[in-house]
Amino acid sequence: MPGLKDVKNKIEGVSKTSQITKAMNMVASAKLRGAQERMETFRPYAKKFAEAMEDLSGSMSGNQPLMEVRDVQAVELIVVTSDRGLCGSFNAHIVSRAQQLIDQLEAEGKEVSLITVGNKAAQAFKRSGKIRASYKDIMGTFQMFNAREISGSVTLNFLSGEVDEVRVVYAHFFSMAKQRPTEETLLPIKPPEQGEGGKSGTAVEYIYEPSPTEIMEALLPLHLNVQVYHAMIEVAAGEHAARMAAMDNATNACGDIIKDLTQLYNKARQAAITGDLMDIVGGAEALKG
Template sequence: MASLKEVKTKIAGVKKTAQITKAMNMVAAAKLRGAQEKMESFRPYTAKFNDAMSNLSGGANTNAFPLMEERAVKAVELVVVTSDRGLCGSFNANIVKLVMKKIDEYESEGKTVSLVCVGKKGHQLLKKTGKVRKSYRDIMGNFQMFNAREIATDLTQQFLGGNSDKVEIIYGAFQSVARQVPAMSSFLPVQPVEAEENAAPKISGDYIYEPSTEEIMDVLQPLYLNVVIYHAMLEVGACEHAARMTAMDNATSACKDIVANLTVVYNKARQAAVTNELMDIVGGAEALK
């Protein structure tokens, strides 16, 4: 059995750990509020952009746009959006797990796969595959639209240059504070946005665009790609703080359980020490008789 001093030292150490995890939980909760507000305020903009793209692409000739070119898929590029920091449970691991599953699927079909990692954790977990073409690290803590524009420009150049025939984004989708799930969406070629099946019918008509639909689409498509990347980064930003808040709360609860168990061990050890001392005293008294 461990000595009283050793058990007491362990209890003090676990209590200090609990203080750290509780503080990290509070910091994550404060950051989550800002990240969630930012994400939710951007969602209406994304929805309106999708509506505009849906209306334009519905009547446009998709063959006239290089970014909408459908071709035989031989090379696939996966954009993996994760966090820069850890201590957020299995959030990043679940995204990487989906990435590995997609890599196996595409390679079994005879396609080559390359990766673009946005976030340090994705790079650390996937660099051993040898498929990482480019990494954007240390940007998820304070990213802006120009970061999304840089990533989208690189992906577009790769697609137009024939280095990739299909590009998909894998990221963490924020559903609630307690639930963040890996999600995947198509990036290139740009797909005509379809209306939701259960969406209420909208009043529509035949619109005349000035300049032409093709000219408008040429301008909107790059902006649309920027929006898609930025939206994925916002989702991951909110997911990271929510996952870390949950993980730190679980860690604090685990520390309390460990302290309770160590306290029982400490009390048993102390009682055993007291009993031994009493036995020594009684034995010495009996010996003097």
């Protein structure tokens, strides 16, 4: 049985760890409120932007370079994770989804390159030799210009013919307890398909000035910026939610460990007291003899 001092030191160490995890939980909770508000504010904008693109794509004439569908031989993946860890399996799920996609594409004979956003993605794929560009230490303070830089890089790569398709892998924020890895195609930009359940005959017909084609030329790059920024916002909110859950679980685990160690301490203390009493009784009996 361990000594009393060893057990007491362990209890103190776990108690300090519990204080740290509680503090990290509170910090993550405060950051989550801001990230979630930012995400919920941006989602309607992204939705309306997509609706405008849908209406324009049905009215335009001619071909746009960013909408050119090719025989896919090379694919570039934008993998978005957080910069920091201690958020459970949040980043591991994103990396696993990206790795599954890489394996699938390479099995089809396609060449794959990566753009990593966030330190965890860069660390996960640094030995793969597939990283073309890496954006580190930006997920805590990113702005729209960061998304513009990333989308501009993949756009130039697509227009030059280096890649035939660009996809983004990130974690979609559903709720505090659910952040699911998601994959979306960024390039080529495909207008939404309208089947029988599409727009009805009562839809409003708009007159565009200038022409839909000219407007589309200006909006397509902005559409990419919005898509990349949306993925980064979703990951930022998901990171804080996952860290809150992870730190809450860690705090509860510390409480369980302290409870077990306290029981062990009491048993060790009782054994020590019993041993001392036995020594006293033995000494008294020896003196009587």
